[in-house]
Structure formats: C-alpha cells, structure tokens
Amino acid sequence: MCDNNDLIEKLLESEKELKYCKLDLKTWTDSLEELSEIEDAFATDGIINLDNKKILDIGTDCVKPLYIALKFKPDKIIGISEDLSVYSFESDLKQKSKLFTKTKIRLDTCSLFNKVTLGKILKDEGMEKKFDFVLVSKTLHHLRTGKCVAEERNKKHKHEEDKTEACCIYEFEEKKIFEKLLELGKRVIVYEYFDPNDEDTDKVRGRGGYFTPQEWTKIFEHLSQNYKVEFVNPQQFHVDEETLNRVDSIIKKVDCICFYVEKQL
Numbered sequence: 001m002c003d004n005n006d007l008i009e010k011l012l013e014s015e016k017e018l019k020y021c022k023l024d025l026k027t028w029t030d031s032l033e034e035l036s037e038i039e040d041a042f043a044t045d046g047i048i049n050l051d052n053k054k055i056l057d058i059g060t061d062c063v064k065p066l067y068i069a070l071k072f073k074p075d076k077i078i079g080i081s082e083d084l085s086v087y088s089f090e091s092d093l094k095q096k097s098k099l100f101t102k103t104k105i106r107l108d109t110c111s112l113f114n115k116v117t118l119g120k121i122l123k124d125e126g127m128e129k130k131f132d133f134v135l136v137s138k139t140l141h142h143l144r145t146g147k148c149v150a151e152e153r154n155k156k157h158k159h160e161e162d163k164t165e166a167c168c169i170y171e172f173e174e175k176k177i178f179e180k181l182l183e184l185g186k187r188v189i190v191y192e193y194f195d196p197n198d199e200d201t202d203k204v205r206g207r208g209g210y211f212t213p214q215e216w217t218k219i220f221e222h223l224s225q226n227y228k229v230e231f232v233n234p235q236q237f238h239v240d241e242e243t244l245n246r247v248d249s250i251i252k253k254v255d256c257i258c259f260y261v262e263k264q265l
Helices: 002-042 063-072 090-099 115-124 174-184 213-226 244-251
Strands: 054-058 076-081 104-109 131-137 185-193 227-233 237-239 256-263
Touching: 002 063, 002 131, 002 185, 002 227, 002 256, 054 063, 063 076, 063 090, 063 104, 076 115, 090 104, 104 115, 131 174, 174 185, 174 213, 174 256, 213 227, 213 237, 213 244, 227 244, 237 244
Parallel strands: 054 076, 054 131, 076 104, 131 185
Antiparallel strands: 185 256, 227 237, 227 256
C-alpha cells in the first residue's frame, strides 16, 4: 500500500511538471506566431531597421524580447510585467540571451502604474529620452483604471467592496492610458486578442476583461481624432474618420488585431 501511494505521488508530481512544460512550450510557440503578426508595426516607409533602437515591452511574455533581439538586433529591450514568476524560464532567458545577441535584454516585475519602481528601472538604464517603441502585446485590456462597468454587461452584477474585486471590470480610459504610453515612447504598438464571450483567465481584480466591440469603437474614435493611427493586421491602412467603419467591420470578423499610434506631426 505504501509503495502504491509513493507511486501515485510521483505520477501526480510528474503530471504537474508536464503541465508546466506544456504551458512554457505554448508561450514560446504563441509568441513566435504573434511576432509574425506584429513585426510590420516596427517598419518605417516599409523598412524595419531597429539599429540603435530601444523598446519597452509592457506585459512582456519574456520570449518576444528574445525573438526581436535575434531577428532585428535593437540596442535595448526592457520588459515589464506585474508577475514574471509565471515564466519559469525568465531568469535563464535573461542571463543566457547574452550568449546569442548583443541586444541588452532586461526583464523586471513591475506595473506600468508603479511610478517609483518604473522610474528606478528607467533611471538605471539611462532612459532620459523616450523609447523608440512601446509594445503592448495582449495587455491593453489589463490597463483598465476607471469605474466598474461590469453591470453594463451583466445586469445581475453586484459590485462587492472587497480586496479582490474579482467580479469587476474597470472602464478603459483611453485618453489617460494613451497619453501615458506616448509619454514613454514615440510609437505605441498594440497587439490585442479579444473575445467578449471568453473568460479572461489572467484577469487581476477589475483590471482585465476583453474589449467589447463598443469599447473598441470608442477607443478608435478617440485615437483617430487625436493621433496618427495605422492599422497593421489583418489589413494595413490609415485610420481616420473616413476609415473608422473598416475597423468596425474587421473587429466583428477576427479576434486579434495589431495597430500603432504616434503623436501627430
């Protein structure tokens, strides 16, 4: 009986390790696929040249910085995320990437909203000027900071004043967030997955919940009126008042989009 229990324990532990290995592998393969849909957003006049460029990767998956470094060789990539502990390979990747690329890769556990920690990271890296690019990959919907809007989606929702607010979905304040992002970088590249009918499994408190078509319309209306906006994937076109309807029709057909935002000259 004792031997059987030991065997069962070992099997359960092996199953757990296998699960983590599968999740790690999925991160690497997903990131490779996503980069193929993002990379054109780094182009200027149709050419991608990241020589001497600096990139801030907000909500990093740790893997894209390595892929970008190996393929495009920018000067520096700083990746931040609220919890890097979910990536078991983070420490090894950060150290061993030095063997394969001259790009400096720094990965830190830090929130975009933590001014003190983020400020220290930027100071340590001598980032007195803006990044050339700010990449926000599958993270924009986690930058919700406004009032709870869950009741608009579900009339039965009851806001509970507790420590987790797990049931809540904060409003996305596009004016506030894009002002902040464009203070950090010259070009903000957004790659976003969304499915309002799907559960956001990495939702933290009210900061999560995929964008609805109505939210996307509100976001692009604001951006097109205030910034230069270029749609990259699944189609490439300039977004303005005349092409907003194209964005609406695309969002209804796909679950991933990529676009970039810059200040108007």
